[in-house]
Amino acid sequence: FQSYHLIDELSVYENIETPMIYKKVKRKEGKEKVEAVFDRFGLT
Known part of the structure; x- marks a missing residue:
């Protein structure tokens, strides 16, 4: 399994x-890079 190492207290951004x-x-x-990731995955 993959470990994503996300911080629960932080937003996706x-x-x-x-x-x-x-x-x-x-x-x-x-x-700009974060917005590009959002666009790529259809996030707002």
Whole structure:
């Protein structure tokens, strides 16, 4: 089985964004990447 390592207390957006914060991705670029993931999977 796969382990997703999601943080229950965070939203879906925050769980996607968190690794980018640690990688020091600029906030604007991170937001664009999170939105691209949302679009890809039909999330709002």
